[in-house]
Amino acid sequence: MTHVSNKHGGALLAIAAAVMWGVSGACAQFLFQQRHVGIDWLVTVRLLVAGALLLLYAGSRHGRAVLLPWRAPASAASMIIFGIVGMLGVQYTYFAAIRHSNAATGTMLQYLGPACIAVWLALVRRTLPSRAECTAILLAFIGTLLLVTHGEIGQLVITPAALCWGLASAVALAFYTLQPVRLLQDNDAATVAGWGMLIGGLACAMFSQPWRLSGDWDAGAALAAGFVILFGTLLAFLFYLSAVGRIGPQKTSLLACAEPLAATVAALAWLGIPFGVADALGSACILATLFVLSGQSAKA
Incomplete structure (x- = not known):
């Protein structure tokens, strides 16, 4: 019973994290x-507040181990690169895409990241993409074409x-995923993300x-900013990490597909964005790339 409840609880945590990201x-x-x-203001405040709180959380659980990334020059340099190019890069480009379009389109375009990773790994390994990777890349191209x-x-x-x-957000997401692999092998994920x-x-x-x-501030703006910082950053990440611990990274990442769906539903219901049949088909193609690539990784 405990194993089943852990699975169900992990799935709910992963979906909750994805919904919070989408909203x-x-x-x-x-x-x-x-x-x-301004984008600069929201990104700066979001990262500073959530990063400080996340490090306090990691420190309460792991003590002085939270300082491990700074004890060797190589890991310190990698941490700085991750923070500026990875974390700041993915946050800023994602918000800029939303600023110039809408939450649904910006989130969907960011989810081209896994296809970018497949292309990059094929280039680095100097091998032709597998059939699954070719299918995912084609689906990503068709989905993007329909969406834009x-x-x-x-x-x-x-x-x-x-x-x-x-x-740019998709490329940044790919970098954000690939670059900190060594850091995550040597340090707790909350520590890496917090720094x-x-x-x-x-x-x-x-x-x-x-x-x-x-900008123009009122109660609505304050609530929206608070949600982005606390729920859409700190709690969403902690929920996601907890889900990975309970049901594993593959199932958690698949359930995270709820993020673009949540962003679309929230933007449709709240902000009244236009979203037609072509947008739905394009979004489905982009989301399908995640399942195709996930299925391949499960067989590897």
Whole structure:
């Protein structure tokens, strides 16, 4: 019974994390487009606050082990690269894609990341992509084409800036996934993520002024920002980690597919974004790449 309850609990935690991530995308769209909050301000505050809280959590569980990434020059350099290029890169490009389009489109474009990883690994290994990888790459291409044209091939229905930021977000997600492998082998995941967030937030703070509020603030803006920082960052990550511990990374990552679905539903119901048949088909193609690549990794 305990094993079954752990499985069910892990699945619920993974879905809850994905839903919180998705809803936080809609909150970000609301802040950018209706309250004119700057991307720099939200990214900086989100990373600094969530990173500090995550390190406090990791420190309460692992004590001085939270300082392990800084005890060797190689791991310290890797940690800094992860924080600036990985964590800050994926956060900023994702929010910029939402700012220039909407939560649904930005989230879906970011989910091209696994296809980018498949291409990169094929290049690094100097091998042709497998049949599953070719299928995933084709599905990703078709899905993106449908999403950015609404099925009217040759007519771009999102701005070039939105497309560029969305594709950059997918590349950043690929880097964010591949680069910290060694760090995660030697350190607790909460420690790596906490330092990454704090470093990324400090780097972004060099070009922004987080102590000065950006945009038009009211109770709605404060609630949306609070959700992004606490639920969409800190709690979502902790729930996701707990799910990985209970049901494993493969099942957890598949259940995380609820994120773009949650972002789409929240943006449709709350912000009234346009979302037609072509968008739904494109989104389905992009999500299908995750199942194809996950099935391949299960056989490996």
